[in-house]
Amino acid sequence: MNNFLNSLYDQFRLNFIDDNRWEWIVKGLKSTLIITLCALIIGLIIGIIIASIRSTYDKNLETFKLRGGIGYHIMKFLNFICHIYLTVVRGTPVVVQLLIAYFIIFASSRNGIYVAIFAFGINSGAYVAEILRGGIMSIDNGQFEAGRSLGFNYLQTMRHIIIPQVFKNVLPALCNEFISLLKETSIAGYVGIVDLTKAGDLIRGRTFSPFMPLIAVALIYLIIVLILTQLVKLLERRLRNSER
Amino acid sequence: MNDKTLIEITDLQKYYKGGEIKALDGITNKIEKGEVVVVIGPSGSGKSTLLRSLNLLEIPTGGSILFDGVDITDKKTNIDHHRQKMGMVFQHFNLFPNMTVLKNMTLAPMKLLKVSKEEAEKYALELLDTVNLADRANAYPNQLSGGQKQRIAIVRALCMHPEVMLFDEPTSALDPEMVGEVLDVMKRLAEKGMTMVVVTHEMGFAREVASRVIFMDEGKIIEEGSPSDIFDNPQSPRLQSFLAKVL
Numbered sequence: 001m002n003n004f005l006n007s008l009y010d011q012f013r014l015n016f017i018d019d020n021r022w023e024w025i026v027k028g029l030k031s032t033l034i035i036t037l038c039a040l041i042i043g044l045i046i047g048i049i050i051a052s053i054r055s056t057y058d059k060n061l062e063t064f065k066l067r068g069g070i071g072y073h074i075m076k077f078l079n080f081i082c083h084i085y086l087t088v089v090r091g092t093p094v095v096v097q098l099l100i101a102y103f104i105i106f107a108s109s110r111n112g113i114y115v116a117i118f119a120f121g122i123n124s125g126a127y128v129a130e131i132l133r134g135g136i137m138s139i140d141n142g143q144f145e146a147g148r149s150l151g152f153n154y155l156q157t158m159r160h161i162i163i164p165q166v167f168k169n170v171l172p173a174l175c176n177e178f179i180s181l182l183k184e185t186s187i188a189g190y191v192g193i194v195d196l197t198k199a200g201d202l203i204r205g206r207t208f209s210p211f212m213p214l215i216a217v218a219l220i221y222l223i224i225v226l227i228l229t230q231l232v233k234l235l236e237r238r239l240r241n242s243e244r
Numbered sequence: 245m246n247d248k249t250l251i252e253i254t255d256l257q258k259y260y261k262g263g264e265i266k267a268l269d270g271i272t273n274k275i276e277k278g279e280v281v282v283v284i285g286p287s288g289s290g291k292s293t294l295l296r297s298l299n300l301l302e303i304p305t306g307g308s309i310l311f312d313g314v315d316i317t318d319k320k321t322n323i324d325h326h327r328q329k330m331g332m333v334f335q336h337f338n339l340f341p342n343m344t345v346l347k348n349m350t351l352a353p354m355k356l357l358k359v360s361k362e363e364a365e366k367y368a369l370e371l372l373d374t375v376n377l378a379d380r381a382n383a384y385p386n387q388l389s390g391g392q393k394q395r396i397a398i399v400r401a402l403c404m405h406p407e408v409m410l411f412d413e414p415t416s417a418l419d420p421e422m423v424g425e426v427l428d429v430m431k432r433l434a435e436k437g438m439t440m441v442v443v444t445h446e447m448g449f450a451r452e453v454a455s456r457v458i459f460m461d462e463g464k465i466i467e468e469g470s471p472s473d474i475f476d477n478p479q480s481p482r483l484q485s486f487l488a489k490v491l
Contacts, residue, residue: 066303067319145301146338150352150404151328160355165342 015212021203025213028199029220035116035195036182042121043181047128050082054129055136059144060154082129089126095187097123102191112193116185124181131177135170136162168239175232179225186221196220250312250408250439251275251298257306258293258463267293268304269463275408280440282450282471285460286486291443294460295412298441299323299330312407328356331401335413337393339385339400345372346381349400357404364403371399375429391422395429402433409433411442447490451475459483 016022057064057079064072089097101119102112109115139162147157189198200217204210251274258268267290275281283291296302298309300316300323308317316326340348349371350364359367372378375395385393394414401409411430415423427449434440434453444450450457450471457474459467459482467474467483475491478484 142336142338149327149332151324151356153324161340
């Protein structure tokens, strides 16, 4: 038993204490969090724009058709662009998207973090857009009609009546998207970024002892995810309470 | 158009699938201030479509609607502005589930008419009192019965000081014992002189409260007249067979 504990301690020293290797883990974690957070913000912005266009188009199709005009053609075009974006992003692996962003789109840039933020943001935007659109379309059409019949215009109805209800419905799904995004960033090592995963792998390559660094990395992801999950649960309970 | 006319409908059409389905097939009618017009007819006759066209929730494919002398079917008309003066009550209430009764009622006056919160709440409470629901001001819609929800929906629309109230089968989704309380509120509203257009299957209400009854079938107005004309002396065979089934 003592032997086992001793060897465990030796491994721990070798992998994290010697040469200050723990600093790699900290730096890697920092990159992972920065990429995740920034990509999330970009994803939310893209998601909100796309979901607005798509649901506006779906909700007002009949009106657009009857009233015609240039507005209908603009919306039709925008909706088409959004559709292509969603199809491409959701139909290809995120690793491939990251590689394309790094080696083709930003071939001249060697700042991996920015490229990763861009790629993950674009990717996440597609999923966020569909979550939001699903949320908007799930609200009973009677709510729209009630808002419009009181004299609110389309945007006011969205803002005062629909969005607050959508927000409650989609918050859990959005938090789950955040959690998946965090885990997906573990492929950032493909384009030379030292994120949490890559940091653990680098230590493994240096010390030839895979157990400690890789398990440590896994535990860190797990802890972050558990904390986030717990927060989502709290949030859901809160939202449910406020509706009574 | 004389100054008593509030809504003037001319040759209103609503076609689907390029004219294959004619929900409204050339409706012409005038609704005067203070009138209570009840629209009856079999399901699929276009009566709801007609009502929903009046505030353009359904956009007609042809014809025109003058409201207060303004053609609201004109693309250049700001329909949102005119809808503020047309209250609407739906079959399924459509209260906002995430807001209290009071918030449901004060949202539109505060945001659209720029009424202060105190003023909006004061008026809302006054209206709630008239429908005996002042004690439910802070309740959420899912804590209310169907009849209560519909009474709230009526006073929510009234908070905007509408010139006309449109009722789209307001009692069809209610349990039978709650129909009376909603019809009561509507009756009192009519007695106060509110202009009302009501689509309903409640023939008793039509007979008692309506100043004019319109019978529709297949997107057309088949017959119209005073309640006694329509119910006691129906002319067209279609109205006669309809009444034989529902009375």
